[in-house]
Amino acid sequence: MLLIIMLTLISGPHPLLQEQALRRPLPCWTIDGSDHPENPVDILHYDLAIEVFRDIQEIYGITGITMTSAGTTVSDIRLDLRQLTVDSVWDATGDLAFHQQDDSLFITLSSPLAPADTAELFVAYGGFPYHESWGGFWFHPYITYHIGVGIYTPGQCMGKCMFPCWDFQNDKATYDFHITCPDTLYAVANGDSAGVDYEAGKATFHWTFDQPLPTYLVTMAVGEYAVLHDSTDSRIYYYVYEWEIDDALGSFTNVDLMLANLESLYGPYPWDCRFSLVETPNGDMEHTSAIAHWANAVNGNNYWDWLIAHEMTHHWWGCCVSHADWQSIWLKESFATYGEALWMETYGEDEYTEYMVQSIMIPYLNSGELFPVAYPETPAQIFSYTTYEKAASVLHMLRYVLGDQDFFDSMNWLFQQHMYGLITNQDFHDAVEYVTGEDIDWFMDTWIYDWGYPVYDITSSWTGTLDAWELTVELSQVQTTGPVFEMPLEFLVQGVSQDTLVTMWNDSAYQAQSYQVSFEPVDVVFDPYSHILCGNVLTGIEGPSSPPGGLGTVHLGPNPCRGSATVIWPGTENWDLTVTVYDMSGRTCLRGRLVPGERTLDVSSLPPATYLLDIRGEGSTRQSARLVVLE
Ligand SMILES: [Zn+2]
Numbered sequence: 001m002l003l004i005i006m007l008t009l010i011s012g013p014h015p016l017l018q019e020q021a022l023r024r025p026l027p028c029w030t031i032d033g034s035d036h037p038e039n040p041v042d043i044l045h046y047d048l049a050i051e052v053f054r055d056i057q058e059i060y061g062i063t064g065i066t067m068t069s070a071g072t073t074v075s076d077i078r079l080d081l082r083q084l085t086v087d088s089v090w091d092a093t094g095d096l097a098f099h100q101q102d103d104s105l106f107i108t109l110s111s112p113l114a115p116a117d118t119a120e121l122f123v124a125y126g127g128f129p130y131h132e133s134w135g136g137f138w139f140h141p142y143i144t145y146h147i148g149v150g151i152y153t154p155g156q157c158m159g160k161c162m163f164p165c166w167d168f169q170n171d172k173a174t175y176d177f178h179i180t181c182p183d184t185l186y187a188v189a190n191g192d193s194a195g196v197d198y199e200a201g202k203a204t205f206h207w208t209f210d211q212p213l214p215t216y217l218v219t220m221a222v223g224e225y226a227v228l229h230d231s232t233d234s235r236i237y238y239y240v241y242e243w244e245i246d247d248a249l250g251s252f253t254n255v256d257l258m259l260a261n262l263e264s265l266y267g268p269y270p271w272d273c274r275f276s277l278v279e280t281p282n283g284d285m286e287h288t289s290a291i292a293h294w295a296n297a298v299n300g301n302n303y304w305d306w307l308i309a310h311e312m313t314h315h316w317w318g319c320c321v322s323h324a325d326w327q328s329i330w331l332k333e334s335f336a337t338y339g340e341a342l343w344m345e346t347y348g349e350d351e352y353t354e355y356m357v358q359s360i361m362i363p364y365l366n367s368g369e370l371f372p373v374a375y376p377e378t379p380a381q382i383f384s385y386t387t388y389e390k391a392a393s394v395l396h397m398l399r400y401v402l403g404d405q406d407f408f409d410s411m412n413w414l415f416q417q418h419m420y421g422l423i424t425n426q427d428f429h430d431a432v433e434y435v436t437g438e439d440i441d442w443f444m445d446t447w448i449y450d451w452g453y454p455v456y457d458i459t460s461s462w463t464g465t466l467d468a469w470e471l472t473v474e475l476s477q478v479q480t481t482g483p484v485f486e487m488p489l490e491f492l493v494q495g496v497s498q499d500t501l502v503t504m505w506n507d508s509a510y511q512a513q514s515y516q517v518s519f520e521p522v523d524v525v526f527d528p529y530s531h532i533l534c535g536n537v538l539t540g541i542e543g544p545s546s547p548p549g550g551l552g553t554v555h556l557g558p559n560p561c562r563g564s565a566t567v568i569w570p571g572t573e574n575w576d577l578t579v580t581v582y583d584m585s586g587r588t589c590l591r592g593r594l595v596p597g598e599r600t601l602d603v604s605s606l607p608p609a610t611y612l613l614d615i616r617g618e619g620s621t622r623q624s625a626r627l628v629v630l631e
Contacts (some may be wrong), residue, residue, distance in 0.1 A: 004226040039171045040074050041113065046173055048163050051180040052187075052222050056434060057139040059084075060126035063163045067119055067168075072515050079105045079123075080160035080167035083130035091121040095164035098123075105164050123164045128487075133560075133628060134282065138163040142241070145280045148287055151383055156326050161217030169322045170422065172212035179220055180204045188239045190218060190290050194272040207291065211272060212420045217319055221278050224419075232256040235269065237276040239290075244279070250300035252277070258309050261346055262316065264338070265408060268416055270320040277308070286314035286336070287373040306359070313339030321415055329382050330373045330448075331423055334391030335411075341396070352489040356396055357537060363552055364389035365538050368571070368621045370452040370481050380555070384563035388447040394447045395532040401443060401488065402436060407553070410435040442486045442507075450471040452482025455535030460524040467518045473504060474512040479535065484509045492528040495519035554615055556601075560628035563604045568593060572617045580614045581606070581627075585623045603629050 047064035067077075078217040082103045083114045089098040089107050097108040105123070113119050113567075128138035133159040135150035176194075179187035183203040189282075191209030198204075207220075226245050230236035231254040240248040255277070263269060277293040284307055285292040291311045299302035311595075317334030337360060345352035367385035373394065376382045399407040414423065415430035425448065432440050457476040462469050473491055477484055486507040493500050493515070502515045526536060555568040567577065574596050581590035581603070589606055609630045614624050 002552045004155050017389065018623070019431075028302045038070065039166045039168075040070055040072065041077055041166075042263050043067045043166050043171050043173045044118070045175070046163065046165060047176045047178075049178040050162070050220065052144050053141060054182075054222075056146055057126050058126060059137070059162075061163060063123045063125070063165075065121055065164070067113070067302065068099060069113045069115045069117060071115060074106050076106060076169070078108070079164040080157075081105045081125065081164040082158075082160045083126045084125045084161075084164075086164070087124040089121060089123050092118065096121060100277065101501050103160060125164060130161045131158075131281045133626075135285075140281050143223035143280060145223070145225065145278075145283050145292065147280075147292060148218055149285060149377070150215040151506070154379075156382075157214070157216040159218055162218070162220070163410065165215075169216060170324070172214050172322075172420065174212065175207075175209040175218060177207040177209075177220060177347065178204050179207070179222065181222045184224075186227065186239070187220065187281065188225065188276070188278055188539065189220040189221045190273075190288055190292060197408050209273060213288055214322060217286070217288045219278070219285075219290050219291070219292060221290075222279060225279070228252075230256055233259060235259070235274050237274050239276060239278045241279055241295065244295075244298050247298050247300040248279075251298050251302065251304065252308075254302060254305050255312075255481070257307060258312055258343055258347070260304070261343065262312060265342065266412060267315045268315060270419060275312070275315070284311050286311045286318060288319040292433050305353075306343065309340050309343035310336045313342075316415060320420060322422050324424045326382055327376055328374070328423075328425060329376070330387040330391035331425070331428060333388045334373075334395050337388045337392035338395045341392070354395070355528050358387045360392050360396075361530070361533050361537050362581035364533070365453070365535065366621060367623055368617070372447045372451055374413070375449075390453075393488065397447065397487070397531060397533060398432070398440075398443065402432070406436045446483050447484050450483045452479055453533050453535060454482075454485040454487070455479040456489075456526065458526050458536075460521075462521050463515075464520070469517045469520055471502070471515045471517055471521055471524070472512060473515070475504065475506060475510070477506075477509045487532060490527055490529065492525040493517055494523040494525065495521055554613075554623045554625045556613070556625055556627050559568060559626075560630045562630050564600050565602055565627055567599045567613075567615060569615065569617065569623065572621070575617045576614045580616075581611050603627070 043065060045066040046069045050059055052059055080177040081100065086100055087097060090232055091097045092111050093110045096110060099106050100293060101289055107121065109119060132150050132152040133140050134376050135147045135153060137146045138144065146162050148158050149156050154166060155167065160167040175190060177189040179189060180202055181187050183198055183201055187205035189207035190206050190213065194206035194208045196203055196205050196569060224240040224242045226242045228238040228240060228245065228248060228323065235257055236259065238248055238252055241359065259269060259275060264550040269275060273289050276290050278290050279295050279298055280292040297307055313336045314332060317335030322328050323331045327529045328431070341352055341355045341360060344618050362386045369384055369386045371377065371381060371386060372384055373391050376387060402410065410432040413435045414428060417431065429440065429444050454477050457478045458473065460473045462471045464470055471493060489501050489506050493502060498519055499519060504511065504513045522537045556565045557568060559565060567579065577594040578594050579594060579601055589611065590603065592601065594601065606629050608629050611627045611629060612624060613627055
């Protein structure tokens with residue numbers, strides 16, 4: 001008897017379509033040279049005074065900067081500042097010489113800063129602040145707010161759109177905020193409130209954050225906020241639109257439980273201040289202690305809990321232990337995305353597995369991406385299914401390989417060794433090997449540093465009588481891209497009234513193994529607990545339509561567009577593509593088919609707005625993208 005084992009899990013409607021698109025728009029620059037070198041000075045503290053003028057959409061600010069030399073004597077410094085004009089720079093001795101060029105502000109210090117000396121200077125600046133279509137400083141009709149990470153912007157860090165700073169995570173600092181706005185509004189920033197001053201129709205809100213934080217996690221928001229305080233956990237606050245209090249009460253019922261769950265996994269909330277969600281119009285961003293939380297997700301129910309779990313997990317992974325550079329973004333997004341599944345695990349093991357498969361593995365496998373987790377080469381690859389969903393699947397598999405105890409011990413060791421600092425791929429690798437005493441090169445080399453994922457072709461057969469049966473499992477790895485993957489693989493041998501689990505340590509492209517079982521098998525189920533990220537999750541065998549080099553990432557051009565846009569999806573040139581266009585509320589606005597050679601999408605019938613595109617190719621390949629349509 002011979003049977004082919006197929007694990008067929010049919011993908012339903014993409015539950016994460018909106019979020020996938022929100023966090024993966026289409027940057028068009030290259031990441032070469034966008035990383036910062038070491039800062040010659042170590043900035044210790046920023047004191048930010050910012051006044052918001054909503055009617056003219058400008059800000060005016062004075063930033064006090066306290067710094068020390070990072071090692072050598074320094075006479076001049078360079079800071080980042082985008083699109084805002086500096087009026088003056090001074091220190092205790094008087095005015096300092098400065099000039100601005102592109103996104104840089106160059107300042108000559110009044111006297112050379114010797115090693116171990118500290119200096120304080122002040123920069124007065126103002127103007128119409130910059131934002132791209134995601135990150136930067138925004139004047140929304142009723143909320144003024146800042147998002148610290150750019151997706152279209154080289155270097156990613158957007159602190160420079162709000163204040164002069166060293167805008168890269170290799171220099172962390174503490175912060176004070178003094179935000180002035182009309183006294184009918186409320187202003188919130190990172191950390192804890194330090195009081196409010198009222199004068200002549202204006203209010204100045206003081207906030208303070210006294211632990212080291214990179215500039216991309218700094219935020220402020222001004223609006224008609226109601227302040228809600230969680231009734232169970234006194235550390236938790238919510239800043240929501242005054243007219244959405246009822247929805248907030250319905251949507252935030254589990255936040256205290258999430259915080260408790262994360263503390264049980266990774267140790268106490270690592271910040272000495274409150275934890276809060278700040279309602280903003282444009283999606284979620286993990287600004288430390290003041291998450292920008294998407295207004296559409298404040299809807300009266302718990303559907304978006306996974307999104308809160310994601311951003312909250314960043315308070316350990318990303319905010320406290322930060323990725324050393326943006327190519328290593330998987331070190332934070334893997335944990336945050338896996339945090340969504342760990343939240344589901346509080347409901348039960350089945351809920352955890354269901355989430356891993358349906359919301360993490362399948363979206364990755366459907367994306368067509370094959371490049372290595374450790375080596376995103378374009379901005380689109382930084383904010384990709386590989387750095388989020390594949391990397392989260394890697395944590396899921398590492399936990400399976402190590403067992404719960406060693407996995408969480410390793411992650412806690414990694415966290416504790418690098419709190420408030422930076423981590424690299426090697427730090428991750430070293431932590432696991434230190435805690436477990438085992439070599440995990442075989443795991444890291446394939447899953448982190450190499451391409452793709454395994455696709456298994458499996459057959460099984462058995463012979464025997466009564467209570468002595470020999471089961472033979474034959475397995476081939478048939479993926480066309482990537483290495484031979486080494487993994488322990490489980491098979492559930494099912495009989496009429498009993499079953500048993502057998503394991504094969506698979507480390508070659510073809511392998512056969514026999515097992516003695518005491519009952520007659522009727523079926524053999526591969527990977528019954530969905531431990532393995534593999535092509536079999538989708539179809540059982542690799543579809544014939546995947547090109548050998550894999551698929552690229554969808555680009556739309558121009559974007560924003562007028563009338564029409566071209567869909568560019570490398571690797572699919574000979575395919576028909578089906579494109580569905582949704583508006584931001586998820587309503588279908590347009591559906592069409594693009595044949596080979598014709599990749600122009602006519603959007604002239606759509607009113608100007610931002611749209612989400614679901615683009616499907618052959619087999620189950622699928623990607624999403626965001627398109628801005630202009631008048
Ligand atoms: Zn994230």
